[in-house]
Amino acid sequence: MRYVETIIVGGGPGGSSCAWELRRQGRECLVLDRKEMPRLKLCAGWVTRKVLKDLAITPSEYPHGLIKLKRFKLIFGRGRRFAATVKSSQYSIRRVEFDAWLLKRSGVETVTHTVRQVTPDDDGYIIDDAYRCRFLVGAGGTNCPVKKALFEPDQGDLIVTQEVEFEAPIRNSSCILWFPFAEPWGYAWYVPKANAINIGFGGRRARLEKWDRARLWDDLLALLRKEECLTESPPQPKGYSYYMGRRRKQAKKGTAYLIGDAAGLATVDLAEGIGPAVESGILAARDILGKGSYSLRAISRFTLPFLKRAVLRIATLAP
Numbered sequence: 356m357r358y359v360e361t362i363i364v365g366g367g368p369g370g371s372s373c374a375w376e377l378r379r380q381g382r383e384c385l386v387l388d389r390k391e392m393p394r395l396k397l398c399a400g401w402v403t404r405k406v407l408k409d410l411a412i413t414p415s416e417y418p419h420g421l422i423k424l425k426r427f428k429l430i431f432g433r434g435r436r437f438a439a440t441v442k443s444s445q446y447s448i449r450r451v452e453f454d455a456w457l458l459k460r461s462g463v464e465t466v467t468h469t470v471r472q473v474t475p476d477d478d479g480y481i482i483d484d485a486y487r488c489r490f491l492v493g494a495g496g497t498n499c500p501v502k503k504a505l506f507e508p509d510q511g512d513l514i515v516t517q518e519v520e521f522e523a524p525i526r527n528s529s530c531i532l533w534f535p536f537a538e539p540w541g542y543a544w545y546v547p548k549a550n551a552i553n554i555g556f557g558g559r560r561a562r563l564e565k566w567d568r569a570r571l572w573d574d575l576l577a578l579l580r581k582e583e584c585l586t587e588s589p590p591q592p593k594g595y596s597y598y599m600g601r602r603r604k605q606a607k608k609g610t611a612y613l614i615g616d617a618a619g620l621a622t623v624d625l626a627e628g629i630g631p632a633v634e635s636g637i638l639a640a641r642d643i644l645g646k647g648s649y650s651l652r653a654i655s656r657f658t659l660p661f662l663k664r665a666v667l668r669i670a671t672l673a674p
């Protein structure tokens with residue numbers, strides 16, 4: 356059995372950020388991920404400046420496609436939609452490139468391994484009778500095996516999404532968010548990338564399951580054409596689910612941590628999950644290093660605090 360001081364399950368932005376901080380301080384760690392990088396990850400790929408700042412990344416050093424989203428258009432309401440365009444200084448990336456690059460940049464060793472069993476022992480944890488560690492970081496997303504083995508089950512509704520990313524010329528360079536879209540709190544988006552477009556919609560499973568998703572997809576395509584975002588029909592979307600805004604009360608137990616989506620950290624307004632995954636990964640690493648204590652309080656629940664107020668007002672106006 357192989358012993359490593361810290362094992363991180365999952366090499367997404369949460370896991371690689373935790374590894375980056377530990378490796379910077381010269382500490383031993385290992386990432387186990389069920390998929391080999393680069394791997395497909397359904398995600399709009401919109402990242403804030405804070406993400407780059409937290410990871411000390413300058414846009415010019417990023418070797419793949421990264422564009423600055425200078426305008427962010429929020430389209431509110433249902434029948435009579437009204438819009439507000441705000442200046443933006445956010446970025447868009449493709450997750451297939453970004454996640455693999457972050458992991459490589461962290462300098463951590465990564466093993467392709469699907470974690471199935473996690474067992475506490477006297478001085479840490481045993482994984483699949485193959486690995487032992489003192490510190491264990493659960494960064495495996497919504498279905499993280501560390502969460503399932505050591506923490507309370509998730510509560511509440513899942514967010515389900517339909518999404519597709521495809522290579523296409525960019526006709527509209529604004530990032531667009533429709534809110535609400537399918538149900539009182541559902542949303543839809545358009546994110547232009549360096550050489551691709553990402554579109555999709557999401558909402559609470561309990562509500563969306565009752566809707567005709569094919570019709571919703573057609574509704575979204577009509578909205579996209581109205582905004583001159585599409586020149587041709589995009590490929591069929593794929594589904595994905597995750598917990599949004601369902602932050603856990605307990606994200607540290609003994610020397611085990613939950614970070615990113617495993618801890619339900621995506622923001623409640625824009626479902627921004629990359630930033631909270633990065634922040635929580637760095638915070639967990641600092642706790643392991645003895646340089647801070649792991650608390651989710653420091654991580655904001657909202658990307659845009661003003662949106663919460665606007666949404667509450669619009670929800671009462673919607674027909």
Ligand SMILES: Cc1cc2nc3c(=O)[nH]c(=O)nc-3n(C[C@H](O)[C@H](O)[C@H](O)COP(=O)(O)OP(=O)(O)OC[C@H]3O[C@@H](n4cnc5c(N)ncnc54)[C@H](O)[C@@H]3O)c2cc1C
Binds near residue numbers: 518
């Ligand atoms: C449709 C959609 C659009 C989104 N758009 C945005 C956006 O534009 N901006 C934004 O900030 N956020 C967005 N999010 C949220 C964002 O994708 C997530 O919050 C973010 O990926 C969380 O990072 P993570 O590192 O916690 O988990 P993940 O990125 O999910 O990484 C988890 C890793 O764990 C691995 N893993 C899982 N199970 C196991 C196992 N048993 N053994 C070993 N490895 C395992 C997986 O292979 C994966 O590599 C979006 C989400 C969805 C669904």
